Amino acid sequence: MKTGNKATGGSGHVGALISGYLDGELTQQQRQSVDVHLADCAECSDRLAELEALRKRVSGARLSRVGDDVWREQMNDMTVKVSRGIGWLLFLGGLLLIGGFGIYQFVIDTSVEPLFKLMVSAVYLGLGALFVSVLRQRLVERKTDKYKNVEI
Amino acid sequence: MKKSDIRQELVNLGSGAHVLAFQILGNSDDAADAVHDAFAKVLARPGAFDFRRGPLKPWFLRVVRNRCFDLLRHRRVSDPAIEELADPALQPDHRLEIQQRDEQLHRALSGISGDQRQILVLRDYLDLSYAELASVLQIAPGTVMSRLHRARLALKEVLNENGE
Secondary structure: OOOOOOOOOOOOOOOOHHHHHHOOOOOHHHHHHHHHHHHHOHHHHHHHHHHHHHHHHHHHOOOOOOOHHHHHHHHHHHHHHHHHHHHHHHHHHHHHHHHHHHHHHHHHOOOOOHHHHHHHHHHHHHHHHHHHHHHHHHHHHHHHOOOOOOOO | OOHHHHHHHHHHHHHHHHHHHHHHHOOHHHHHHHHHHHHHHHHHOHHHOOHHHOOHHHHHHHHHHHHHHHHHHHHOOOOOOOOOOOOOOOOOOOOHHHHHHHHHHHHHHOOOOHHHHHHHHHHHHOOOOHHHHHHHHOOOHHHHHHHHHHHHHHHHHHHHHOOO
16 A cells, blocks of 8 residues: 655655654654555565664764763863853952052042152053053963964 | 753753764864853853743754854855764773774764754754754754655665665
């Protein structure tokens, strides 16, 4: 007995329905029609057995050599990175607020001589400029260093 | 769903997602990068996943798949060749005969198209339903069965050609 050719997939029998049958994805009506066909058709019964064996082979195979430990480690690394990022953000934010408040107090403080204020400002501005310069140099090196991935 | 539950589920999905990414990208390291990027994306915006719209697994696999295609676009390759499994050394808990069969299967998978590899891995390896397959692959639900069937026949043919 041959069934309709709607999803035959070239077999001329139950075709693609056999995959749906194997996966339990057919409607009751389709399932019954495939059952009837299989009872009469040795070719489709053989195909069903072959596809079932193939499915078992794929499902039982080890197709990745990367174990769960690797993913767990990655997940932990990400958690550490996120918490470290939040930590740095809070630290630098707080530092900027305190620093800003200190500068503001220093500038409005009338008890300090303007000349002294200028000298102190020059020292801190100089330190700031040095820091920015070194930081910039480090960042450029980090981007262009072709040996950065070499482990010593 | 709590963030810690999502984390644990993502860890459990890592290996399966890596297999899918490997079938798309053809390279184990690139596949690991894609899964890592997908982890980062999900953890950065856990609210993007709405558990009322379905389980995490197909949703996460779609994120991984999209990331793989981003990487492929970057490499300007649409269907790359599949490399050998990254570590050919015998796994202690895996008998030689089984490992050889897996390698034969791996070679046979590289003999079919990328689309066919994806649908096969998603259904037969990762056990997704047809509705989930349609959602991950972004195809019409009515075409899933015939595509999957063609993929299975293609794999069977390659295995037969290789005498396996």
